[in-house]
Amino acid sequence: MPSPRLRDQRISDGVVREARLGTAETAARTRGSAVRNERALRRSGHDETDRPPFVAGDGHRERAAGSGEGSSEASSEGKRVRKTAVVTGGASGIGRAVAAELARRGAHVTIADVRGAEDAAKDLGCAGVTCDVSDAQAVRELITGVAAEHGRLDFLFNNAGIAVGGRAEEFTLDHWNRAIDVNLRGVVHGVHAAYPLMIEQGYGHIVNTASLAGLTPAPMMLPYTATKHAVVGLSLALRAEAAAHGVRVSVVCPGFIDTPLLDNANPGLPQTEIGLHARTTAVRAQGRLYPVESLARDVLRGVAGNQALIVAPASARATWRAVRLSPALAVRAAGSALRRITR
Numbered sequence: 001m002p003s004p005r006l007r008d009q010r011i012s013d014g015v016v017r018e019a020r021l022g023t024a025e026t027a028a029r030t031r032g033s034a035v036r037n038e039r040a041l042r043r044s045g046h047d048e049t050d051r052p053p054f055v056a057g058d059g060h061r062e063r064a065a066g067s068g069e070g071s072s073e074a075s076s077e078g079k080r081v082r083k084t085a086v087v088t089g090g091a092s093g094i095g096r097a098v099a100a101e102l103a104r105r106g107a108h109v110t111i112a113d114v115r116g117a118e119d120a121a122k123d124l125g126c127a128g129v130t131c132d133v134s135d136a137q138a139v140r141e142l143i144t145g146v147a148a149e150h151g152r153l154d155f156l157f158n159n160a161g162i163a164v165g166g167r168a169e170e171f172t173l174d175h176w177n178r179a180i181d182v183n184l185r186g187v188v189h190g191v192h193a194a195y196p197l198m199i200e201q202g203y204g205h206i207v208n209t210a211s212l213a214g215l216t217p218a219p220m221m222l223p224y225t226a227t228k229h230a231v232v233g234l235s236l237a238l239r240a241e242a243a244a245h246g247v248r249v250s251v252v253c254p255g256f257i258d259t260p261l262l263d264n265a266n267p268g269l270p271q272t273e274i275g276l277h278a279r280t281t282a283v284r285a286q287g288r289l290y291p292v293e294s295l296a297r298d299v300l301r302g303v304a305g306n307q308a309l310i311v312a313p314a315s316a317r318a319t320w321r322a323v324r325l326s327p328a329l330a331v332r333a334a335g336s337a338l339r340r341i342t343r
Contacts, residue, residue, distance in 0.1 A: 082106055082107060082108050082150075083106075083107045083108065083152075083154040083155065084107065084108045084110075084146060084147070084150040084152050084153055084154050084155070085099075085102050085107050085108065085109050085110070085154060085155035085156070085157065086109075086110050086111075086112065086142065086143060086146050086153065086155070086156050086157065086194075087099045087102070087109060087110070087111045087112070087157040087159055088111075088112045088113070088131070088133050088139075088157065088158055088159050088160040088186065088190060089112075089113055089133075089159040089160030089161060089209075090109075090111025090112060090113055090117065090120065090128075090157075090159065091111060091113035091115065091116035091117050091119070091120040091128075092113070092116065092120070092259065092260050093257070093259035093260055093261055093292060094159055094209060094252075094254070094257060094259060094292055094295060094296070094299075095111065095113070095157065095159040095160070095209075096111070096120055096124070096292075097292040097293050097295065097296035098157055098159065098296045098299055098300070099111045099120075099124055099126060099157075100124050100296070101293075101296045101297065101300055102155075102300070103124050103125055103126050105300075107154075107155075108126075108127075108150055109124070109126035109127065110126065110127040110128070110129060110142075110146050111124070111126060111127070111128050111129070112128075112129045112130070112131035112133075112142055112160075113128075113130070113131065113160070114130065114131070114132050114160075115130070117129055117130050117131070118130070127146075129142055129145075133158075133160045133182060133185075133186030133187075133189055133190065134181040134182055134185055134186060134189075135189075136185075136189045136192070136193075139186075139189040139190055139192075139193050140189070140192075140193040142193075143156065143190070143193035143194050143197065144193065144197070147197050152201060153194060153197050153198065153201070153204055154203070154204055154205065155204070155205050155206075155207065155303075156190055156191075156194040156204070156205075156206050156207070157207045157209070158186065158187040158190040158191070158206065158207070158208045158209065159207075159209040160182060160186050161182060161183045161186070161209060161261075162178065162179065162182050162183065162224075162261075162264075162267055163221070163224060163261045163262065163264065163265040163266070163267075163275075163278060164178070164179045164221055164223045164224045164265065164266055164269070164275075165220060165221045165224070165265045165266065165272060165274040165275040165278050165281070166220065166221070166266070166272030166273070166274045166275055167220060167272070167274065168222050170270075170272045171222065171223060172269075172270055174269055174270070175223050175266065175269050175270070176223045178223075178268070178269060179223035179224055179226075179227050180223070180227055183224065183227035183228065183231065184227040184230050184231060187208050187231050187234065188234070190206070190208075191206060191208075191234070191238065194206060195238070195242070195247065198242075198245070198247045199242075199245045199247060202245070202246045203246050203247065204246075204247050204248070205247070205248040205249070205250065205303060205306075206235075206238070206242075206247070206248070206249045206250075207249075207250045207251075207252060207299070207303060208231050208234070208235045208249070208250070208251045208252070209231075209251075209252045209254075210228040210229075210231040210232045210235070210251050210252060210253050211224070211228040211253055211254060212253050212254060212255045212311065212316045212319065212320065213225045213228045213229075214228030214229045214230075214231055214232040214251075214253055215229075215232060215253050215309075215311070215320045215323065216319060216320065216323050216330060216334070217323070217327075217330055217331045217334045218334065219334055219335070219338050220274050220281070220338060221274070228253075231251060232251050232253065232309075235249050235250070235251035235308075236249075236251065236308060236309075239308055248306055249308075250302060250303055250306070250307055250308060250309070250310055251308070251309055251310070252299055252302070252310045252312075253309060253310065253311045253316070253320070254290065254295055254311070254312055254313075254316060255286055255290060255312070255313060255315060255316035255319070256282040256283075256285065256286045256289050256290065257289060257290050257291075257292050257295050258289035258290065258291055258292055259292050262278045262279040262282055262289075263278070263279060265278040284340075285337065286315065287315075290312065290313045294312075294313070295312055295313075298310065298312040298313075299312075
């Protein structure tokens with residue numbers, strides 16, 4: 001008869017094996033289900049992202065401003081009123097794709113970025129403002145200026161961010177401080193400026209861009225991972241408070257997206273080997289990079305449905321659900337993936 005210690009070890013090993021199998025099977029089922037659902041939605045011709053104007057049919061109530069979450073709505077005089085949106089980090093990548101989709105659906109869009117905002121705005125047919133989101137006063141002037149010009153602020157997309165990659169021991173305090181200033185304080189500054197305005201008008205939607213790294217134990221980018229986890233927590237907690245004021249909050253958690261961010265890791269900071277090869281590392285980790293235009297449609301579909309967490313693509317949702325099923329095994333898997341990617 002085996003000793004108690006040996007029997008406990010066998011039981012423990014069995015639990016781990018079952019958890020691993022369960023995680024893999026759950027991830028596979030999740031991925032397959034998500035892909036089938038998305039294909040069915042496209043075949044049915046009822047894809048919400050193809051509805052003009054933006055988020056048509058949503059029943060969000062607005063005080064003294066009609067109803068609906070679209071890019072335009074009927075005023076009390078029967079005229080169409082265009083919705084107003086601010087997108088930070090809007091000159092490239094996810095921000096630009098979201099701004100382009102919003103503009104296509106008829107919204108008044110203002111993009112803000114540290115560089116390239118005016119040129120991107122000309123291409124998109126919207127307004128552009130140079131703004132560093134780490135500067136609280138600059139963000140406040142951006143938000144209040146747009147709200148004053150259009151008499152309302154319907155959407156704030158806190159999207160500006162930087163990529164920081166490397167091993168934990170390689171990071172300087174400059175890496176940490178810059179990631180916190182842009183990725184976290186940038187969101188805080190946007191919320192601090194826009195949320196009181198939205199409370200006063202009785203409606204609005206704040207959409208914060210985090211990352212799948214904000215839902216998983218993502219190594220080799222600790223400052224980035226830490227700030228994105230913070231953005232997720234901020235967003236969900238604010239959503240709980242904001243509902244009482246008629247204000248909505250969502251957080252976007254994408255996997256690796258095909259954007260210039262992957263070619264500009266550690267901007268203005270000491271470079272690392274991981275940072276230099278961020279795009280290659282992302283491809284090894286995820287396989288095919290997700291098109292940014294597809295993500296923009298996913299984001300606006302999620303905003304239309306007032307989703308708390310908008311996770312895309314389907315592989316990212318499968319990973320997130322596997323992490324929730326077994327956090328301990330997720331940490332082990334992250335370590336195994338790290339060894340495979342970096343060897």
